[in-house]
Amino acid sequence: MSEDPAITLQDRFAAAKNDHASLWKSLWDDGTYIPWDRGQSSPSLVDLLNDYPSLITPSSPSQQLTAFVPGCGRGYDVLLFASHGLKALGLDLSESAIIAAKQNAEKSGLNSQLYGFVDGDFFGDAWRSEGERFDVVYDYTFLCALDPSQGLREKWADRMRELVRDGGVLICLEFPLYKGLEMPGPPWPLREEIYKGLLEERGFVREMYVKPRRYLESGEGSDMVSVWRLK
Numbered sequence: 001m002s003e004d005p006a007i008t009l010q011d012r013f014a015a016a017k018n019d020h021a022s023l024w025k026s027l028w029d030d031g032t033y034i035p036w037d038r039g040q041s042s043p044s045l046v047d048l049l050n051d052y053p054s055l056i057t058p059s060s061p062s063q064q065l066t067a068f069v070p071g072c073g074r075g076y077d078v079l080l081f082a083s084h085g086l087k088a089l090g091l092d093l094s095e096s097a098i099i100a101a102k103q104n105a106e107k108s109g110l111n112s113q114l115y116g117f118v119d120g121d122f123f124g125d126a127w128r129s130e131g132e133r134f135d136v137v138y139d140y141t142f143l144c145a146l147d148p149s150q151g152l153r154e155k156w157a158d159r160m161r162e163l164v165r166d167g168g169v170l171i172c173l174e175f176p177l178y179k180g181l182e183m184p185g186p187p188w189p190l191r192e193e194i195y196k197g198l199l200e201e202r203g204f205v206r207e208m209y210v211k212p213r214r215y216l217e218s219g220e221g222s223d224m225v226s227v228w229r230l231k
């Protein structure tokens with residue numbers, strides 16, 4: 001049975017009470033109502049990696065940087081990192097999304113050594129090699145997909161602290177910054193101050209804060225890119 005597009009994402013999540021994991025999975029399984037899926041990498045990330053190559057340049061030719069994209073959906077941003085030569089891992093709760101991501105990856109013609117996809121929970125450890133940490137972690141439409149009333153923002157920040165290697169970076173495409181703070185999600189509204197409050201007290205130092213040259217209409221022109229280095 002296909003989903004009724006007249007029912008908003010916010011109404012669906014309100015009706016799901018706290019079982020958001022099951023709802024994400026059923027939306028992906030059905031596949032007819034996935035309004036967040038853009039069918040491509042975020043243009044803001046494309047431009048960031050082209051404009052600031054030092055973010056993804058290893059310190060020696062023998063080093064291979066690693067990237068991680070939680071809540072990767074169909075994996076477009078994972079493949080973008082792989083296309084720059086990073087070894088990139090995408091994670092999503094949804095097995096259906098991960099199967100689609102693997103199919104996209106096969107079609108991309110990229111070296112399969114450069115990407116991996118796994119289904120699992122960002123907050124759990126089943127998907128992760130013990131102690132595994134990453135040089136670059138990218139968050140777009142993931143923090144805003146976590147219900148703040150469930151204390152998940154603090155858990156997200158604690159988890160990022162564990163997953164970014166010392167000296168590595170967390171890149172956040174901050175979204176949605178335009179949305180009233182009282183509005184329901186997903187996407188749950190965010191602000192520059194919220195990212196700062198979560199990350200600065202965990203040892204992340206913001207080393208870039210830029211307005212993307214290109215962005216998706218969904219951000220209503222307010223999206224920002226922040227780059228946080230773990231000191």
Ligand SMILES: C[S@@+](CC[C@H](N)C(=O)[O-])C[C@H]1O[C@@H](n2cnc3c(N)ncnc32)[C@H](O)[C@@H]1O
Nearest residue numbers: 024036037071072073092093094121122141145
């Ligand atoms: C708004 S969607 C964004 C997907 C993708 N980043 C994109 O832009 O197309 C949020 C994604 O996070 C995934 N997700 C939500 N909670 C998660 C969790 N705890 N662990 C892993 N993935 C999760 C959902 O399944 C969904 O694919």
